[in-house]
Amino acid sequence: MSHLSEFDPEISNAIENEINRQRNGLEMIASENLVSRAVLEALGSPLTNKYSEGYPGKRYYSGNEFIDNVENLAINRAKELFGAEHANMQPHAGSQANMAAYFAMAEPGDKIMAMNLAHGGHLTHGSPVNFSGKLFNIVPYGVQQDTHLIDMNEVRDIALREKPVVILAGHTAYPRTLDFEKFRQIADEVGAYLMVDMAHFAGLVAGKAHPDPFLWADVITTTTHKTLRGPRGAVIFSKIEDRIHPEDKKNLAKKIDFAIFPFMQGGPLDHVIAAKAVAFKEALHPSFEQYAEQIIVNAQALAESLMNNGVDLVSRGTDNHLVLADLTKTGLAGKQGETLLDSVGIYTNKNMVPFDQRKPMDPSGLRIGTPALTTRGFTEDELKQVGEMIAHTLHNPNQNDILEGVRKKVEAMTQAHPLYDGWSYETPE
Ligand SMILES: Cc1ncc(COP(=O)(O)O)c(C=O)c1O
Incomplete structure (x- = not known):
């Protein structure tokens, strides 16, 4: 008997049933994956006990030397995997990562241009029932009716007309790749930040099977649990320099970190960060x-x-x-x-x-x-x-x-x- 089945047979049975459902079915939900036993071990570790508000070397509580080690390993592996300048490991989920990214670059009421939800954008890309649609002025772009592809000329026309503060490239249900270089040109033309939400295709980027947004974007958010095959959670990557507001005292990396903590979250989920580090090690393997x-x-x-x-x-x-x-x-x-x-x-x-x-x-x-x-x-x-x-x-x-x-x-x-x-x-x- 496991500790769990002895103490709480109801939950243990429910978990066992779910494992068997996963074993005996064909899991084809595009946003799901199956993590390794190593990732699961890190997730189920006593790291869940620790409070570590702040960042490595600058915590609000004592006893964080090993947690710092874990978070630094996760950060360094993620930066190596994607060739990123800065990585924040602490977003609890993709929605929090997107919220923090928006607040690092925009003020409530600012215009953010993102993919139409009905054409493949995510809830956090401007749904009226989501914080994104309520707090920001979302300007959507979509796909063409005949090809179902994004028309970059139309994206440019909308951007020139609306002058958004942030242009977001990324999707939850678009079966094609994105032209990040063109998005960058358009963002430069209107003086906007370019943000990429690669939640769905991060694993493909890590495996060099997808165009690389890191060559072009200021900020990149991702969940870690989809194609990237890690634990449920998220990461925000960014350039260090703020090319839109170079005069600000805080650079872009600092703005991202501040937007996660103390602006949006309290203590990070250290067991999840450890599991992210394990997943990045797996993704770094050839x-x-x-x-x-x-x-x-x-x-x-x-x-x-x-x-x-x-x-x-x-x-x-x-x-x-x-x-x-x-x-x-x-x-x-x-x-x-x-x-x-x-x-x-x-x-x-x-x-x-x-x-x-x-x-x-x-x-x-x-x-x-x-x-x-x-x-x-x-x-x-x-x-x-x-x-x-x-x-x-x-x-x-x-x-x-x-x-x-x-x-x-x-x-x-x-x-x-x-x-x-x-x-x-x-x-x-
Ligand atoms: C593109 C995209 N961004 C963000 C999210 C939000 O992630 P989470 O469910 O972890 O909040 C999702 C989730 O499906 C997504 O597809």
Whole structure:
């Protein structure tokens, strides 16, 4: 018996059930991944006990020499991984990272230009129900109706007209890469900061399989738990110099640090920072480049297979880790598709497609990603089969024999790629 199963069988059973769900299903939610046992060990460590408000060498509490070591290791590894000048390890999550980044560069009411949520932007990029939409004056840009691609000429026109303080490049559901150089030119033309939110594609950048935003952006935020395959959390990277306000006493790096602590957060999550450091060490290993490339190869095999089997894709393919399916022609809404796939053990999420005719809570699309399956060792031949299984399921929502066949295939595939093998709360220590 583990300590947990002995003391709290209800929680231990719930965790065991969740581990088994992860083992026995195909996890294809594009923002999720499966971390290593090493990352999990760091997360479950007594570092959670420590209070360490402040930054390494400048803490508000005593007893932080080992915590300083952990945070410095995380910072140095992250800087090495991305070639960054400055890294703040303390944001609890991607939303906090974005909030701090905005406050480091803008005042409430200032204009921030970001991708339209209905075209692939994130909640924190200006949703009216989110702090971003309430505190800042958000100017959206979107994709073209015929190509589903961002038109950089239109981005430039909007920027010249609106003169935003910050231009944000980044997305949560856009299957293509971004032209960071062009974004930089436009930002320079209007005197704006360029911010990149690479939460979704950070692992691809780390693995050199995606254009590099570090060559162009002033500030880069990322979550650590998506393609980067680390613990739930976030990082803010920045240049040291503030090229928009060089006269300020605080440089950009100091503004970022101040915006996290003391402006937005109290004590950092030291156990999570340790787990981030472990994940960066994994990403610094040469094999991570193969991993990143395989995520994309797998996504492209999935895209081909879905399209060959009658499922429409936004922009007709992908350059990254996700595809965005438009289910309109299948006769299903995104939510129905998500529920149906869930019933056969394939996890995806409903999503708006550009120019969606349906409502945000009941949209037409389905977002499907390959980071977690790639972590399990799935290759392109298997993703081709997964594409067929998804298409088959979506085209036959009421055919129980077909759905049962897909369920069996999911079972066989997950057994061929074991996850957290041998880990059970019921195993004697
Ligand atoms: C692009 C982007 N930025 C920020 C976030 C927010 O991250 P979190 O859920 O950790 O707050 C997400 C989460 O999905 C995201 O996709």
